Amino acid sequence: MNFFKLKEHNTTVKTELSAGFTTFLTMMYIVPVNGFILADAGLPMDAVVTATAIITILATLFSGLWSNTPIAMSVGMGLNAYFSYGLVLGMKIPWETALGIVFLSGILFVILSLTNFRVWIMTSIPMSLRRAISAGIGSFIAFIGLKQMGMISASEATLVTLGDFSNSNVLLGVLGLILAFSFYAYRIKGAFILSIAITSIVAWILGLGALPQSVISTPASISPIFMELDILSAFTLSLLPVIITFLITDMFDTLGTLTGVGTRAKLFQENNKNDKSLQKTLEADAIATTAGALVGVSTTTAFIESASGVEEGGRTGLTAVFTAMFFVTTLFMLPLFKAIPANAIYPVLVVVGVLMFTELGKINFEDSDLATSAGAFLIVILMPLTFSITNGIAAGFLVYTIIKLAKKEFSDLNIGILVITFISALAFIL
Ligand SMILES: Nc1nc2[nH]cnc2c(=O)[nH]1
Numbered sequence: 001m002n003f004f005k006l007k008e009h010n011t012t013v014k015t016e017l018s019a020g021f022t023t024f025l026t027m028m029y030i031v032p033v034n035g036f037i038l039a040d041a042g043l044p045m046d047a048v049v050t051a052t053a054i055i056t057i058l059a060t061l062f063s064g065l066w067s068n069t070p071i072a073m074s075v076g077m078g079l080n081a082y083f084s085y086g087l088v089l090g091m092k093i094p095w096e097t098a099l100g101i102v103f104l105s106g107i108l109f110v111i112l113s114l115t116n117f118r119v120w121i122m123t124s125i126p127m128s129l130r131r132a133i134s135a136g137i138g139s140f141i142a143f144i145g146l147k148q149m150g151m152i153s154a155s156e157a158t159l160v161t162l163g164d165f166s167n168s169n170v171l172l173g174v175l176g177l178i179l180a181f182s183f184y185a186y187r188i189k190g191a192f193i194l195s196i197a198i199t200s201i202v203a204w205i206l207g208l209g210a211l212p213q214s215v216i217s218t219p220a221s222i223s224p225i226f227m228e229l230d231i232l233s234a235f236t237l238s239l240l241p242v243i244i245t246f247l248i249t250d251m252f253d254t255l256g257t258l259t260g261v262g263t264r265a266k267l268f269q270e271n272n273k274n275d276k277s278l279q280k281t282l283e284a285d286a287i288a289t290t291a292g293a294l295v296g297v298s299t300t301t302a303f304i305e306s307a308s309g310v311e312e313g314g315r316t317g318l319t320a321v322f323t324a325m326f327f328v329t330t331l332f333m334l335p336l337f338k339a340i341p342a343n344a345i346y347p348v349l350v351v352v353g354v355l356m357f358t359e360l361g362k363i364n365f366e367d368s369d370l371a372t373s374a375g376a377f378l379i380v381i382l383m384p385l386t387f388s389i390t391n392g393i394a395a396g397f398l399v400y401t402i403i404k405l406a407k408k409e410f411s412d413l414n415i416g417i418l419v420i421t422f423i424s425a426l427a428f429i430l
Helices: 013-027 030-039 045-067 079-090 095-113 117-124 127-149 168-185 191-206 237-265 277-295 306-311 317-332 334-338 342-362 370-386 389-406 415-429
Strands: 073-075 152-155 159-162 300-302
Touching: 013 191, 013 306, 013 317, 030 045, 030 073, 030 079, 030 191, 030 334, 030 342, 045 073, 045 277, 045 300, 045 317, 045 334, 073 277, 079 095, 079 127, 079 237, 079 389, 095 237, 095 277, 117 237, 117 277, 117 415, 127 152, 127 168, 127 237, 127 342, 127 370, 127 389, 168 191, 168 342, 191 342, 237 277, 237 300, 237 306, 237 389, 237 415, 277 300, 306 317, 370 389, 389 415
Parallel strands: none
Antiparallel strands: 073 300, 152 159
16 A cells, blocks of 8 residues: 555555545535536436536546545535526526536646646735635525525515425425534534435425435436537637636635645645645646536536545545545435435535635634725625626626725736736626
């Protein structure tokens, strides 16, 4: 096992196995949840479940073997919701074109990951705005989750209002939400998949959903979505702001995740010039996104849930290899996943939204200038209000730059901010 340098990382095969299993338990919910979310965009759920499992296995295996880090990868929550509800259902973009958008953002990420962009981002894009993007996506997917569950609904008079809590499906969602929050609060491994399982069983007992026909089956074919992406239709000026949204969301998210998880486990020896693991993990993430679009899923990214395996002592790529191996089981669980009622799934969006929103607490609003606080605020509030991650980012960067220009604080502006601001303006003009 010298390939993984277990001794140097002070770990053993047994520790890595248990860490790999823990990461698997905490993130396996993504296979049925992503199946539901992309199916809402019209992709066949059976194929999406297989594709999600395949890309998770391949990307996580690649991450482990290529970068020797315990970072698992899968289809990111946030961008998958934006893909379905924002692009396909909201903007009426065909899902094939939306996959083309993911592909192009992935190619740009691959190119950037081979350059020194990491240092460039760290030094040129304000940390507060990057944090606001995470928090904004959190509020956006929580909004989607609440809407899908029927806990909030449309109103002529006030745009949105409280849903109908006498509806039994809404009440099922309430149960799912209570369970997901409670299990997570107790740091139970697999909190999300457990809450989904219990809510589903309650629904089956109460007749709110049909029992699974069988427990396991052979994997469904991915042919309805494999290589179905439409790159040419995505390659237009009017979609550039959306492509850039996918690119910067994935880049900032991955950098944030790797820094967060890595610091805890002292994974990346940034001062050691021979340590290329951070660079290689970024490359793996970028390549995985591109490959994912070809297979038929939205952006693949380094999962924050990898932290749970690191907490268990996982330190090397062997943890990721074990996680990938456990994911093979999800290929055969389609009948179970298909029998899950929707309102057992959507509570997870709300809880993941809450977790992402906590990034906002790291922004020091008291000491921030108006450009930063107004920019961060607009990013967070406009993502749910306009149902668009692109509009949120665009408004935030535009207002940030305008206030900086108005105050003649030119030294706070740099080429990175100006480029994003310019593309942001396109989002509103085109
Ligand atoms: N970092 C990260 N972790 C996740 N876990 C589930 N979805 C995501 C995501 O989009 N980003």
